Amino acid sequence: MSTSAAPPASAPSLRAALAAGPVVLDGGMSNQLEAAGHDLSDELWSARLLAEEPEAIVAAHRAYYTAGASVAITASYQATFEGFGRRGIGRAEAARLMASSVELAREAARRTDTGRPLWVAASVGPYGAMLADGSEYRGRYGLSVDELVAFHRPRLQVLAAAEADVLALETVPDAEEARALLTLVRELAVPAWLSYSVEGGRTRAGQPLAEAFALAADVEEIVAVGVNCCAPRDADDAVRIAAEVTGKPVVVYPNSGERWDARARAWKGGSAFSAGQVGAWAGQGARLIGGCCRVGPEGIAAIARELTAERARSAPRTSPSGPGPRRSPGR
Numbered sequence: 001m002s003t004s005a006a007p008p009a010s011a012p013s014l015r016a017a018l019a020a021g022p023v024v025l026d027g028g029m030s031n032q033l034e035a036a037g038h039d040l041s042d043e044l045w046s047a048r049l050l051a052e053e054p055e056a057i058v059a060a061h062r063a064y065y066t067a068g069a070s071v072a073i074t075a076s077y078q079a080t081f082e083g084f085g086r087r088g089i090g091r092a093e094a095a096r097l098m099a100s101s102v103e104l105a106r107e108a109a110r111r112t113d114t115g116r117p118l119w120v121a122a123s124v125g126p127y128g129a130m131l132a133d134g135s136e137y138r139g140r141y142g143l144s145v146d147e148l149v150a151f152h153r154p155r156l157q158v159l160a161a162a163e164a165d166v167l168a169l170e171t172v173p174d175a176e177e178a179r180a181l182l183t184l185v186r187e188l189a190v191p192a193w194l195s196y197s198v199e200g201g202r203t204r205a206g207q208p209l210a211e212a213f214a215l216a217a218d219v220e221e222i223v224a225v226g227v228n229c230c231a232p233r234d235a236d237d238a239v240r241i242a243a244e245v246t247g248k249p250v251v252v253y254p255n256s257g258e259r260w261d262a263r264a265r266a267w268k269g270g271s272a273f274s275a276g277q278v279g280a281w282a283g284q285g286a287r288l289i290g291g292c293c294r295v296g297p298e299g300i301a302a303i304a305r306e307l308t309a310e311r312a313r314s315a316p317r318t319s320p321s322g323p324g325p326r327r328s329p330g331r
Contacts, residue, residue, distance in 0.1 A: 024071070050079065057075045061104065068304025074105050127152070138173060157188065191222075197227070230255065255292045278303050
């Protein structure tokens with residue numbers, strides 16, 4: 001990989017940034033590409049454009065950086081050796097395309113003058129995303145942890161070598177798959193966040209969230225734990241539980257609230273996403289906050305504004321004569 005894809009030497013690590021306060025994530029890659037007129041109806045989804053229209057991916061990342069996101073999640077969610085292989089793409093070219101997802105996000109950052117540090121998270125979707133049959137919303141694939149480790153290892157090795165700032169282990173439906181992914185980030189010694197897809201206080205596979213989050217509590221490489229690709233209402237308790245169980249920063253980026261119909265390959269229902277929720281999430285320990293499917297640049301801009309307002313509300317007040325906290329009467 002070209003050394004030009006490495007993060008600027010002056011930028012703080014994402015882990016350090018999270019210690020200082022909330023950081024804004026981007027929104028859905030697929031909806032942004034579709035809004036720009038790109039057809040994502042095949043099994044490779046947005047990963048197809050890594051080969052066919054990489055400049056479209058750069059443009060999508062730039063839209064989110066410009067809107068206020070400080071972290072771009074790469075277009076590698078559905079990028080696997082198996083998926084590319086079904087399209088006749090060999091392993092060497094598949095590895096190049098996966099690594100290019102990081103380079104494209106870096107290129108978007110170079111072209112976007114925001115005046116703030118910008119980071120890149122390499123997306124690692126679940127096994128079910130490769131199947132392209134909606135099973136990432138169910139889990140329970142019938143595979144052992146060892147078999148899932150064997151599936152995920154080759155692409156995690158590629159994405160780790162591409163020098164993303166962090167791996168986004170995202171939309172994980174099953175605690176057993178999380179065990180496999182955690183095994184690999186320990187093996188590779190790379191920073192990552194772990195984000196489950198949840199419903200009704202449990203993983204999609206039905207495990208209690210406290211048990212699922214606890215798997216990551218003692219994994220040093222994990223910089224944040226939380227949820228994504230869920231209904232906004234399911235994020236509220238999940239943020240609290242993740243913070244209480246792990247003591248780590250929490251990552252939260254729900255969908256708009258619409259429901260994905262895997263058979264029809266379409267979104268159904270209306271949006272329930274509101275940037276007004278992010279203040280409560282931040283108060284409970286959320287430090288990476290953004291949106292997933294159907295949350296676009298306007299939604300991310302609203303999150304950025306809300307977090308800016310929240311910081312202003314919580315900042316210590318100063319007296320007219322100079323800096324320092326203003327004392328309450330009688331104290």
